[in-house]
């Protein structure tokens with residue numbers, strides 16, 4: 509019985525963390541896994557996660573403006589952007605640490 513309750517808690521927190529992560533523009537699956545593995549901490553991490561600094565960015569080849577990785581058009585000069593080969597890594601160091609620490 510206890511195992512079933514634990515599983516229920518994990519699934520509930522996983523879903524909650526996944527939804528929060530998705531709202532913030534991150535991966536639902538990634539945050540659902542984090543929430544399920546670390547029921548309370550994962551959800552807190554998802555809530556505290558700052559998407560502006562964690563999103564991958566890239567630089568417009570035409571005007572040099574840093575835009576979001578998924579933007580198809582430069583927001584400054586309007587040039588069409590191909591899917592980039594080089595992305596500017598997320599600037600939030602805490603997120604990188606979380607991603608690296610899967611053990």
Ligand SMILES: [Zn+2]
Nearest residue numbers: 568571582585
């Ligand atoms: Zn541009």
